[in-house]
Amino acid sequence: MLEFDGLVKTYGDNQVLQGVSFAVAPGQMFGFCGSNGAGKTTTMRIAMGLARADAGEVRWRGAPLDDAGRQRIGYMPEERGLYPKMKVADQLTYFARLHGASSADADRAVAEWTERLGLADKRGERVEKLSLGNQQRVQLAAALVSGPEVLILDEPFSGLDPVGVDSLADALVERCRAGVPVVFSSHQLDLVERLCDAVGILARGRIVASGTVGELRAQEGGRQLRVVVPDADPGWAAAVPGVRVVSEQRGDTVLELDVAADDQAVLAAALRTGRVTHFARREPSLVELFRGAVAA
Ligand SMILES: Nc1ncnc2c1ncn2[C@@H]1O[C@H](COP(=O)(O)OP(=O)(O)OP(=O)(O)O)[C@@H](O)[C@H]1O
Numbered sequence: 001m002l003e004f005d006g007l008v009k010t011y012g013d014n015q016v017l018q019g020v021s022f023a024v025a026p027g028q029m030f031g032f033c034g035s036n037g038a039g040k041t042t043t044m045r046i047a048m049g050l051a052r053a054d055a056g057e058v059r060w061r062g063a064p065l066d067d068a069g070r071q072r073i074g075y076m077p078e079e080r081g082l083y084p085k086m087k088v089a090d091q092l093t094y095f096a097r098l099h100g101a102s103s104a105d106a107d108r109a110v111a112e113w114t115e116r117l118g119l120a121d122k123r124g125e126r127v128e129k130l131s132l133g134n135q136q137r138v139q140l141a142a143a144l145v146s147g148p149e150v151l152i153l154d155e156p157f158s159g160l161d162p163v164g165v166d167s168l169a170d171a172l173v174e175r176c177r178a179g180v181p182v183v184f185s186s187h188q189l190d191l192v193e194r195l196c197d198a199v200g201i202l203a204r205g206r207i208v209a210s211g212t213v214g215e216l217r218a219q220e221g222g223r224q225l226r227v228v229v230p231d232a233d234p235g236w237a238a239a240v241p242g243v244r245v246v247s248e249q250r251g252d253t254v255l256e257l258d259v260a261a262d263d264q265a266v267l268a269a270a271l272r273t274g275r276v277t278h279f280a281r282r283e284p285s286l287v288e289l290f291r292g293a294v295a296a
Contacts, residue, residue, distance in 0.1 A: 001025055002150055002181045006056035009042055016042050018205030019056070024181040024198070029172060031192035032185040033286075034202030035294055040185040041078045043202070044154050048075050060150060071099055074148030076156050080139050084128035088119060088138055091127060092145050099146030106145065113141040117167055133159050140168060144175070151175060153184040157191055169195055193286040201293045209293040216289045223257045227270050228278035236273040240266050254282060 002024040009017040016039040024030040034040050045051040047058040049070055058065045060073075083091055089110050096106035114120050117137045127135055136159050143153060151172070157165055172195065176182050186192050192199060193213055200210040209216055227237070230251045237245055237253055242261025246254040251274075257263060270276045284292075 003059040007043060007046055007053050008055040009053055015205055020207060022200045022207050022210055024183050026179045026181050027176055028181055028198055029176045029196045030183045031196035031199045032183055033192060033199060033290060038202045040202055041154055044152050047152055072149040074143035074151045076139055076143045076153040078154040082127045082135060082139060085126055087124055087126055089123040092141050095142045096145040101146055109145040113144050116171055117141050133161055133164055136160055137164060151180055151182040155186060156184050157186055157188055189286040189290055201290055203294045213286055217283055220284060220289060224282040224284060225255045225257060225263060225266060226280055226282040227253050229270050229274040229276050232273040236269060240269050
């Protein structure tokens, strides 16, 4: 288990982290979400020993992370950290060797990850000559070539084209299946929803919501219905008890039902106003859950 336990961090009078706790199991993909400035990078930097927590600790397999433990983590920093003048393959080999890989293992891993991340034809190029997206891929390869036990990635998908997103997503899923806990931060919530088994939303210095997307939906409480009645009378649903109209556009209505509201009463009201062409429960997206959690 990778455990972030009660992290507190203050910069001057800015109380960034006020007791951040979450855990990522081996083989779990954890999407770390939060508004700009919420403290995601700070949390990851504390795990990597690049910032010091005022309180709390990060543990891997029950032991507080120290420099030896961090050697076994593949980390992608937000500020990126490549040597611009070095060639791609030389640079990746260097990172793999730095993390203790033998020369043969390093060569094998560099060949594999450059192939998998679409960099095979860039192996001999200097990093500074690559496009930003390709530099990003090299940075990801750098986090992966040492065969890490844990992956901590700060916005790994930002700046990648759709093919790059897919190859990184495939690589992370494959690493997860091999038992690696993966934590990544992202503002691309559609990707987080698609890839992650667990999500944590950081706001006001704490994790304000966490769990599977299904669990977050269940915690949300309200039930939403989408009802389409193409020639409905405007405002037809407002009088149904326990119902709030979320949006209404040319007969396409989204409703929020409180716990006591009866969806059959909604259906009856819809039928009274016209022909019902769509009547279904609507699951809030992660974007909507995020907005709710951050605003609460
Ligand atoms: N070295 C530092 N000195 C002072 N303040 C800092 C330092 N590093 C971070 N902060 C502050 O800590 C807060 C959290 O920043 P952090 O980069 O961790 O957020 P984030 O969630 O990663 O944001 P983003 O999504 O924009 O990358 C911000 O208010 C930032 O200004």
